[in-house]
Amino acid sequence: MMAVWAMFVADRLVHLSPVDLVIVAFYFVLVLAIGFHLRGQSNTSEDFFMAGREMTAWIAGLSFLSANLGALELMGWAAAAYQYGILATHWYWIGAIPAMLFLGLVMMPFYYISKTHSVPGYLQLRFGEASRTLSAVSFAFMTVLMSGINMYSMALVMKVVLGWDINFSIWVSSLTVAAYVALGGLRSAIFNEVLQFILIWAGALLIPILGLIETGGWANLKAQIAVNASSEYTHLWSTLGSFNDNPMGIHWTGIVFGLGAIISFGYWTTDFLVVQRVLSAKDLRAAKMAPIIGAGFKMLVPIIVILPGLLALAVLPVKLTGETSAVANGGHSYNEVLPLMLARYCGPGLLGLGITALIAGFMSGMAGNVSAFTTVWTYDIYRALIRKDAPDQHYVSMGRWTTVVGVLISVGTAYLVMQFASIMDYVQALFSFFIAPLFGTVVLGMLWKRATPAGGFWGLLAGTLSSIGMWAWVKVDHSALRYVALSPNARDMAENMYRALWSWIFCVVVTVVVSYLTQPKPDRELVGLVYGCTEIPHESAVPFYEKPVFWGVVVAIIFVILNILFW
Amino acid sequence: MRGEAISIWFFIGLSLLVNGALIVGAGVWQLIYPPEHPVVLVSLHASLWWGAVLFLCGLTYCLRFRPGRAA
Numbered sequence: 001m002m003a004v005w006a007m008f009v010a011d012r013l014v015h016l017s018p019v020d021l022v023i024v025a026f027y028f029v030l031v032l033a034i035g036f037h038l039r040g041q042s043n044t045s046e047d048f049f050m051a052g053r054e055m056t057a058w059i060a061g062l063s064f065l066s067a068n069l070g071a072l073e074l075m076g077w078a079a080a081a082y083q084y085g086i087l088a089t090h091w092y093w094i095g096a097i098p099a100m101l102f103l104g105l106v107m108m109p110f111y112y113i114s115k116t117h118s119v120p121g122y123l124q125l126r127f128g129e130a131s132r133t134l135s136a137v138s139f140a141f142m143t144v145l146m147s148g149i150n151m152y153s154m155a156l157v158m159k160v161v162l163g164w165d166i167n168f169s170i171w172v173s174s175l176t177v178a179a180y181v182a183l184g185g186l187r188s189a190i191f192n193e194v195l196q197f198i199l200i201w202a203g204a205l206l207i208p209i210l211g212l213i214e215t216g217g218w219a220n221l222k223a224q225i226a227v228n229a230s231s232e233y234t235h236l237w238s239t240l241g242s243f244n245d246n247p248m249g250i251h252w253t254g255i256v257f258g259l260g261a262i263i264s265f266g267y268w269t270t271d272f273l274v275v276q277r278v279l280s281a282k283d284l285r286a287a288k289m290a291p292i293i294g295a296g297f298k299m300l301v302p303i304i305v306i307l308p309g310l311l312a313l314a315v316l317p318v319k320l321t322g323e324t325s326a327v328a329n330g331g332h333s334y335n336e337v338l339p340l341m342l343a344r345y346c347g348p349g350l351l352g353l354g355i356t357a358l359i360a361g362f363m364s365g366m367a368g369n370v371s372a373f374t375t376v377w378t379y380d381i382y383r384a385l386i387r388k389d390a391p392d393q394h395y396v397s398m399g400r401w402t403t404v405v406g407v408l409i410s411v412g413t414a415y416l417v418m419q420f421a422s423i424m425d426y427v428q429a430l431f432s433f434f435i436a437p438l439f440g441t442v443v444l445g446m447l448w449k450r451a452t453p454a455g456g457f458w459g460l461l462a463g464t465l466s467s468i469g470m471w472a473w474v475k476v477d478h479s480a481l482r483y484v485a486l487s488p489n490a491r492d493m494a495e496n497m498y499r500a501l502w503s504w505i506f507c508v509v510v511t512v513v514v515s516y517l518t519q520p521k522p523d524r525e526l527v528g529l530v531y532g533c534t535e536i537p538h539e540s541a542v543p544f545y546e547k548p549v550f551w552g553v554v555v556a557i558i559f560v561i562l563n564i565l566f567w
Numbered sequence: 568m569r570g571e572a573i574s575i576w577f578f579i580g581l582s583l584l585v586n587g588a589l590i591v592g593a594g595v596w597q598l599i600y601p602p603e604h605p606v607v608l609v610s611l612h613a614s615l616w617w618g619a620v621l622f623l624c625g626l627t628y629c630l631r632f633r634p635g636r637a638a
Binding site: 017019022023026027030033034037041059191194195198199202206210213214315343344345346347348349350352353356 | 572573575578579581582583585586589590591592593594596597602605606607608609611613614617618621
């Protein structure tokens with residue numbers, strides 16, 4: 001069996017048969033058909049940028065999750081599971097669920113009642129134009145660059161896995177996304193994201209099913225991993241008492257306070273890429289339910305992402321290594337674990353569906369980036385700073401053109417990264433600078449009515465600059481890690497978490513201090529924006545099982561049980 | 568002017584229906600002509616039962632959300 005396996009993966013990772021290619025081609029036809037079908041339903045700016053605010057909780061919730069479930073996310077975390085074991089699950093559970101529930105139950109009423117079109121738009125209503133501009137410009141700039149980086153990474157994966165030409169992958173996928181988003185706006189992006197979500201599950205779920213059959217169940221899988229790697233790889237919390245006791249080199253305080261309390265809340269509650277999907281909900285109850293539905297499914301994603309990585313530790317006859325070593329020695333890298341597992345179990349047809357799932361994941365992430373960029377550019381930069389009083393049709397046209405231009409900038413970034421690979425590390429670091437402080441600013445704005453416009457702006461700026469400062473400090477002097485990440489042994493992920501925590505604290509402290517030194521807005525100007533000044537509509541008329549808070553509690557209980565089960 | 572809106576669930580059903588049919592077809596082909604380099608657990612015939620599951624789910628959604636039928 002090992003000889004057959006080695007032959008199969010020797011040339012390229014997978015070899016598509018005609019039926020696989022038909023499945024991939026059918027996917028492209030279908031997403032374009034959806035875009036064409038919806039082109040007549042995006043004639044107003046509310047339609048184009050907010051999907052008419054008529055999405056059901058299910059569609060908004062699945063889209064909310066799918067926009068984050070990119071191919072790099074799938075393959076990256078499967079690779080992390082192979083490399084670090086079940087610890088990677090933290091990014092799906094404590095690194096997502098509490099934040100999603102908080103968004104649905106606490107923050108969504110303010111986003112929704114304020115009728116804002118975007119997160120920077122909320123900052124404008126709450127703190128004024130300066131905060132909005134700072135947030136919008138940084139978000140638009142980073143989103144479109146990230147989109148390009150993801151595009152390049154995906155094209156590289158397609159080259160390694162399928163032998164496809166990088167230029168072909170970049171142009172075909174990006175032009176498809178540009179076409180269906182420009183035609184149907186956010187509605188088209190959302191509909192395709194839901195389709196992509198289903199395809200991702202349909203294409204990837206067989207790996208854990210067949211993997212568990214092959215290994216003989218979870219208990220046998222754990223035993224095999226203990227032999228091939230270490231028993232630490234299958235414990236979620238019990239190895240986090242020390243930086244040196246687990247494969248990730250991280251302490252539980254970093255996971256709980258850095259990841260669970262700051263990074264995840266920053267991403268899931270203020271990154272407009274995901275929040276935009278929820279803002280499209282048809283009413284407040286749907287808007288509150290959408291993140292809770294997303295949280296329910298998010299808890300299941302480790303089945304198709306983490307479990308394949310763990311299964312690979314047990315069943316793959318080859319040892320995967322880091323990218324550099326793989327290139328030097330001709331082996332396979334961690335990042336190839338998901339395609340390798342696909343090739344292991346999926347024959348013709350199933351393989352096409354699995355590859356379609358990866359392509360779908362990539363395109364949903366890219367469409368999310370592009371549609372969020374388009375909205376922030378049009379509403380928060382173009383309309384706010386360049387042309388305030390144009391007719392509605394003008395902004396719709398601007399949105400369509402911005403979609404195309406955003407995709408072209410992404411393509412340009414992809415080619416730039418192809419020439420200068422180190423840009424990727426810098427841009428990813430830059431993106432992380434804004435997330436944690438933005439959460440500090442938004443959450444104080446929503447929950448503390450004493451926060452002033454000056455406090456909001458200077459807090460956001462100070463938090464962002466402090467994050468950049470800490471990053472640069474460690475770059476220049478690596479020994480600074482002992483201060484930034486509390487340990488000289490901390491690895492990159494741990495450093496990111498502690499940096500996020502410190503920058504959030506900087507943001508909050510500066511916001512509070514400056515707010516006490518400046519004049520607050522009167523309560524009447526905070527109606528619909530701040531807790532204590534806003535009347536939240538009651539849901540007494542609906543039965544308990546239709547209330548968001550009920551499902552929020554259900555998800556929270558399952559979340560706790562899962563963490564205890566895999567302790 | 569808005570045309571008649573087709574439910575997203577119909578498109579999803581269509582996708583599962585077509586993919587399921589293709590995968591079942593590929594599974595049957597493999598039964599008749601066994602591959603030279605079989606995948607692991609080929610004896611479970613995953614193409615047949617997984618393809619059938621997708622096909623039936625797709626068919627259900629296509630019928631339930633077909634254009635012209637009130638959801």
